[in-house]
Amino acid sequence: MKFAKPKKLSEIAQKTGAQLNSPEAGEVLVSGINTADTAESGDLVWAESKEAVEGLTGSPAAAAILPPASKGIAFPALVHPLPKLIFGMLIEEFIPVGLGDPSTSRIHPAAEIDPRAVIGGNVTIGAHTRVQAGAVIGNGCxxxxxxxVAYNAVLNWGTRLGNRAIIHANAVLGTDGFGYVQKPVDGDPTTWESLKVPHAGCVIVEDDVEIGACVCIDRGLLQPTVIGKGTKIDNLVQIGHNCRIGPHNIIVGQVGFSGSITTGKNVIAAGQAGVADHSDIGDRAILMAGVKLAGKIPADSKLIGYPPMERSLFFRWATTLQDIVLVPKILRAAIESDNFDAFRQRLAETKMPERWFRLLGGMK
Structure with a gap:
């Protein structure tokens, strides 16, 4: 994201309370802000992790925001114990205030806008699109x-929908990502407070996407959260900031995706599947109901359970676990029974699976 005009690093240091890592750094001009992995010429980048700091070598960025441990590197920088907090202060400059002037919006004559909907400024709405009562379309959408866009759905500022998108009632697109920086409370180092980091990315919904009722999709930090072409999302789904959902995915009710998740094409996430941040899910993977997973998931995987495992292995594991639980009951029945008939009766009372009776000589 680019500033209206370039700024000296000394000016930003004074505004934010960060320190310069050298006197010469104060004269460096920066034209915008970015993350280290997407840096462009003239950018001031947030570089807090070891990987981000190491990536500054050869980076086109003009300067970086660094933690104190990295202040000695030969790169113009602002230094602060909470680099992401400084980055958040700069992001605020790019966030519009208010809905804007509705008279600046461009609505196609063939669009149908309920008079009870709220339309912000600089909004563009295409032909034959319907916006129902109570919907809110924010600035620049x-x-x-x-x-x-159904009853009471909210498209926060900057949200972009492709053609033939369906947004059901009470869905909310473009809320801030769940991003905070923690620091000790003044006077009480055992307690940490959470300081908000604003988000200025947007949400992009591509063509032919359907988003169910009460779905929440967070905007990215700087880069967009993207819902790929043809994807269908059921009710009550949460998709975190900076996710990139591939084309033609199916995401079923109560699925939770943390931030910065990438999915391939034709991925299916069944009900209540939960995926940790920065996971990468391959093409055609099936995340079965209730699975909890993290990391890189190969294409064509079929995963279930926690810890997650392949579907066929999971059912063998579950069967084996059930058998292990039953072994002490069988041994106890054998010890406490006076004869074979009593033993068989005790086994029947344990409600053992059919296969155990077959293994024990067809007693049932």
Missing amino acids: EIGENCM
């Missing part, structure tokens, strides 16, 4: 043709 773009909506394609033949879309439907």
Whole structure:
């Protein structure tokens, strides 16, 4: 994201309370802000992790925001114990205030806008799109043709819908990502407070996407959160900031995706699947109901359970676990029974699976 005009690093240091890592750094001009992995020429980048700091070598960025442990590197920098907090202060400059002037919006004559909907400034709405009562379309949103934004749905500022997108009632697109910086409370080092980091990315919904009721999709930090072409999302799903959901995914009710998750094409996430941040899910993977997972998931995987495992292995594991639980009961029945008939009766009372009776000589 680019500033209206370049700024000296000394000016930013004075505004934010960060320190310069050298007197010469104060004269460096920066034209915008970015993350270290997407840096462009002239950017001031947030570089807090070891990987981000090491990546500054050869980076086109003009300067970086660094933690004190890295202040000695030969790169113009602002130094602060909480680099992401400084980055958040700069992000605020790019966040619009208020809905804007509705008279600046461009609504196609063939669009159907309920008079009880709220339309912000600089909004674009295509032909044959319907916006129902109570919907809120924020500043700078773009909506394609033949879309439907249902009752009380909210598109926060900058959200972009492709053509033929359906947003069901009470869905909320473009809320801030769940991002905070923690620091000790003044006077009480045993207690940590959470300081908000604003988000200025947007949400992009591509063509032919359907988003269910009460779905929440967070905006990215700087880069967009993207829902790929043809994806269908059921009710009550949470998708965190900076996720990139691939084309033609199916995401079922109560799925939770943390931030910065990437999915391939034709991924299926069944009900209540939970995925940790920065996971990478391959093409055609199936995340079965209730699975909890993290990391890189190969294409064509079928995962279930926690810890997650392949479907066929999971059912063998579950069967084996059930058998292990039953072994002490069988031994106890054998010890406490006076004869074989009593033993068989005790086994029947344990409600053992059919296969155990077959293994024990067809006693049932």
